Amino acid sequence: MPARLKAGKRHRLRLTLNGREVAGEAEPRLLLSDFLRHALGATGTHVGCEHGVCGACTVRLDGLAVRSCLMLAVQAEGRRVDTVESLAGADGALSALQRAFRRHHALQCGFCTPGILMSLSDWLARTPNPSEQAVREMLSGHLCRCTGYAGIVRAALEAAAEIAEDREKAPHDV
Amino acid sequence: MKPAEFDYLRPASPEEALAALAQAGEEARLLAGGQSLMAMLNMRLVQPALLIDIGALAALDFVRLEKDALVIGAAVTQGALERRASLAEEVPLLALALPFLGHYQTRNRGTVCGSIAHADPSAELPLALVALEGAVMLRSARRRRTLAAADFFAGMLTTARRADEMIEAVRFPRRRLGAGYAFREMALRHGDFALCAVAAIADDAGLRLAIGGVADRPVARDFPLLEADALEDALDDFAWALGAGDDAHASARYRRSLVRKLGREALEEAKCRRG
Ligand code: FES
Numbered sequence: 001m002p003a004r005l006k007a008g009k010r011h012r013l014r015l016t017l018n019g020r021e022v023a024g025e026a027e028p029r030l031l032l033s034d035f036l037r038h039a040l041g042a043t044g045t046h047v048g049c050e051h052g053v054c055g056a057c058t059v060r061l062d063g064l065a066v067r068s069c070l071m072l073a074v075q076a077e078g079r080r081v082d083t084v085e086s087l088a089g090a091d092g093a094l095s096a097l098q099r100a101f102r103r104h105h106a107l108q109c110g111f112c113t114p115g116i117l118m119s120l121s122d123w124l125a126r127t128p129n130p131s132e133q134a135v136r137e138m139l140s141g142h143l144c145r146c147t148g149y150a151g152i153v154r155a156a157l158e159a160a161a162e163i164a165e166d167r168e169k170a171p172h173d174v
Numbered sequence: 175m176k177p178a179e180f181d182y183l184r185p186a187s188p189e190e191a192l193a194a195l196a197q198a199g200e201e202a203r204l205l206a207g208g209q210s211l212m213a214m215l216n217m218r219l220v221q222p223a224l225l226i227d228i229g230a231l232a233a234l235d236f237v238r239l240e241k242d243a244l245v246i247g248a249a250v251t252q253g254a255l256e257r258r259a260s261l262a263e264e265v266p267l268l269a270l271a272l273p274f275l276g277h278y279q280t281r282n283r284g285t286v287c288g289s290i291a292h293a294d295p296s297a298e299l300p301l302a303l304v305a306l307e308g309a310v311m312l313r314s315a316r317r318r319r320t321l322a323a324a325d326f327f328a329g330m331l332t333t334a335r336r337a338d339e340m341i342e343a344v345r346f347p348r349r350r351l352g353a354g355y356a357f358r359e360m361a362l363r364h365g366d367f368a369l370c371a372v373a374a375i376a377d378d379a380g381l382r383l384a385i386g387g388v389a390d391r392p393v394a395r396d397f398p399l400l401e402a403d404a405l406e407d408a409l410d411d412f413a414w415a416l417g418a419g420d421d422a423h424a425s426a427r428y429r430r431s432l433v434r435k436l437g438r439e440a441l442e443e444a445k446c447r448r449g
């Protein structure tokens with residue numbers, strides 16, 4: 001990619017999406033959220049407010065949970081982006097976090113869910129044995145219109161416990 | 175909610191960024207983490223002709239512990255600083271304030287210097303910088319200069335930065351021996367804009383209290399070691415001096431009472447933490 005990208009022109013860019021090399025075209029002003037959905041067809045990432053308030057668009061950029069509506073597609077050039085599509089196994093088996101969400105009815109309409117799952121999949125890996133208060137503070141970066149926070153908190157805590165158990169079984173394997 | 179058109183420049187060095195900035199002037203905007211600027215672009219509150227992305231410049235991605243200060247480069251994210259294990263030892267007030275700043279997801283991308291540059295009157299980092307009497311290191315294509323925090327913040331979203339300057343780094347003074355620090359904040363929900371945020375510093379010589387979210391910029395005041403009624407009066411005086419206004423989120427009266435209540439709590443806590 002050249003250093004200066006012209007307004008109104010599409011530029012080709014490459015990134016690693018959910019472990020696969022992908023390429024697409026974007027104008028400088030295209031948001032990463034729109035690039036994922038419209039250019040790459042990864043519609044699991046949802047878009048709510050488009051100004052950084054609701055958290056629906058959260059993805060992982062080089063592992064860290066970030067808002068994809070507060071980033072330009074061209075800024076993801078050469079980076080690793082993971083979306084909710086990356087969570088289940090190749091055979092479609094749900095991850096521990098997704099199973100906990102199902103058990104606790106932590107999703108209703110499901111609009112906020114992909115963003116919350118991407119935040120938690122990053123945050124739980126960095127935050128061993130979180131308190132309920134810490135989970136709630138992390139979740140303050142997400143809005144659920146269905147207001148199902150009680151189930152979401154329960155699912156997050158249960159997934160955290162499961163991750164801790166796995167760590168104990170295979171301490172070098174996280 | 176999509177940005178208007180702009181050219182996008184990814185400079186290879188700070189020098190290249192500054193040359194582009196010198197040429198484009200007011201037409202250009204520096205983009206680092208984008209956690210304030212991208213929202214303003216999406217809402218078309220700003221429509222620059224050129225965005226200069228300094229967020230990935232390795233030369234600006236440094237945290238340097240100097241004899242008297244922690245120096246934080248323009249590409250350092252709030253999240254990276256928060257995860258610095260030695261931060262609570264080095265600059266305790268920063269470690270206390272960071273968890274209040276936006277949300278986990280925005281701290282992962284938002285930069286320390288970007289929040290200072292944005293100068294929202296309710297933001298935590300400008301408040302901490304003013305409380306600690308830190309400094310902002312500015313650089314243009316022609317020269318460098320360093321401004322004291324109190325001289326840098328000039329009002330609501332307004333600073334002393336000139337159009338051809340970027341914030342290269344900010345300096346947060348290190349923990350002073352014998353001082354105690356505390357931070358308090360009230361917001362409608364965790365991570366939202368503060369209705370009132372307070373930073374307190376106490377040592378054996380006196381007290382210092384800085385308030386954000388009330389005046390058009392963070393404001394600090396020094397007090398002698400006051401107790402009881404005398405402290406109450408001093409806080410009341412400070413609360414009135416800030417010139418709080420009514421807005422959709424809180425009345426001026428409520429804000430004054432937050433200054434008194436949070437101010438007292440934070441000062442008491444800072445006193446207990448001396449040592
Ligand atoms: S769509 Fe990105 S935070 Fe709401």
Ligand code: FES
Pocket residue numbers: 106107108109110111112113143144145146147148
């Ligand atoms: S489940 Fe409907 S918005 Fe959260």
